[in-house]
Amino acid sequence: MLTLAEIPPAKRVKTHSIIAIKGNEKPPAGRDGIVAYRDAHLDYVDSELVVRSGHSCQQHPVTIEEVRRILLVHVEELPKQENAK
Numbered sequence: 001m002l003t004l005a006e007i008p009p010a011k012r013v014k015t016h017s018i019i020a021i022k023g024n025e026k027p028p029a030g031r032d033g034i035v036a037y038r039d040a041h042l043d044y045v046d047s048e049l050v051v052r053s054g055h056s057c058q059q060h061p062v063t064i065e066e067v068r069r070i071l072l073v074h075v076e077e078l079p080k081q082e083n084a085k
Helices: 061-077
Strands: 016-021 047-052
Touching: 016 061, 047 061
Parallel strands: 016 047
Antiparallel strands: none
16 A cells, blocks of 8 residues: 555546544644554645544545535536537
């Protein structure tokens, strides 16, 4: 996993990070109870959001809203179909 994290994606691939941090620590300090922010952070992502949560933050309302935001951004970037109604 650590080796894969060092390989940046192709330039045409958009990437986003949602990183959980428990408590009030500010990056680059903090951790989610399992993973330290320093280990989760990737310099090359298009966006990064820190969620105040434990490790399993997928059900957190802020995480859900961020996934929604990312999906809407990507939908807007899709080529428009000529015959769309």
